[in-house]
Amino acid sequence: MSGRDVRIDVIRGAGILMIALDHLGALAAQLAPAPFVLPFVTWTRLGWSSAAEFFVFFSGYLVGSVFMTTLASRGFGVTQARGLYRAWQIYAANTLTCCVALIVMNLAPFADGRVLAVTRMDMFSPAAGGQGLLGFLTLQSAPMFFEILYMYLAFLSVAGLMLVLVRAHALAAVLVSGALWLFVQWQPGFNPGGWHFNPYAWQFAFVLGIVFSRTALIGQLEARFGRRRLLAVTAPILAGALLVKTLDKTGTWPPLLGDFDMPGIDKRTLGPLRLVHFLVSVVFVTLLLPDGARLVRSWTARIVARVGQHSLECFCLSTLLAYAGAGLLVRHDAVGSPGVLALGMIILVALCAAAGALQWLKSKPWRSPGAPASLARPAPDARPARSAQPERLFAKGRSP
Secondary structure (H helix, E strand, O other), X not given: OOOOOHHHHHHHHXXXXXXXXXXXXXXXXXXXXXXXXXXXXXXXXXXXXXXXXXXXXXXXXXXXXXXXXXXXXXXXXXXXXXXXXXXXXXXXXXXXXXXXXXXXXXXXXXXXXXXXXHOOXXXXXXXXXXXHHHHHHXXXXXXXXXXXXXXXXXXXXXXXXXXXXXXXXXHHHHHHHHHHHHHHHHOOOOOOOOOOOOHHHHHHHHHHHHHHHHHOHHHHHHHHXXXXXXXXXXXXXXXXXXXXXXXXXXXXXXXXXXXXXXXXXXXXXXXXXXXXXXXXHHHHHHHHOOOHHHHHOOHHHHHHHHHHHOHHHHXXXXXXXXXXXXXXXXXXXXXXXXXXXXXXXXXXXXXXXXXXXXXXXXXXXXXXXXXXXXXXOOOOOHHHHHHHHHHHHOOOOXXX
């Protein structure tokens, strides 16, 4: 992992693993014959935000760190083309994953009509007459868990414009993006594409990731207020959020307060309370992590970081495993805490193993160590830039 900021990779890897467990839990909760306690403790269980916000935010952060170099050296046209090319790669990966999932869910060990209905994979049934496939390919509809990559490729398609605005004036970029997010909060029905995740709201988390990368905001906060003071402020806020969420879920509000629905936590529109909780979480998590040198010495951190380095592949694989696992649980009448816990552990191990295998494959082990350098293809310029830039998130008081 030489040259990389392991902290960023660990955060992204942990986010992907949590998303995998959240997805499995969501399927199990809808397929279970009776309510049961989900056996996993992910970020969703600790407050109002989830690993999805981390995924989108750090995707924006990496776009800001990697593509900004291209913008500076090659200009807007090449940067925009690079964003479109990456968007195409994600579109292809999402489509291939959906095709494989459709095949898997029609195999005897996993096939079950209830799972197809819950995951909305039945949109591809012959009865739909091809409308489901057309809707998926044209980004109008998608099975469960496939929507978040829709949103990511949409953001990448306009990444060049976002980067130009951020480079010109970071605060102006935040204000424009924030105004669009506020409009969605005022008019939550505004969602022309009809996507599950409203991209006009979630773009704010993506743009904030770009701005954090550009300005090293957390580093500036740490330099001004100190790490301990920031942790002393953010930790009680998150603890209070956990307490309030627990009271809300259990219905044990004090008599004087009575029951009420917690406002501002809608996931589809990235509600205000959800956004604030996430931003506090970002500061808390990034400051809580030890420095990269200490993390590298941790075997567990290295494994999780590999998942973060291959987040797209691991995310797609997690969807396949959640689908297949749900089919197995239903067919064996094992949808409950023990079965979900066992399957979740298997999925985590599989994702970590897959990330290790991808790391090994990308090292090109078949290439002879003594081969002339001219025979080896140079790595794309994105890799060095991606490796060097993440330090800026944690840089103290330095703004490029």
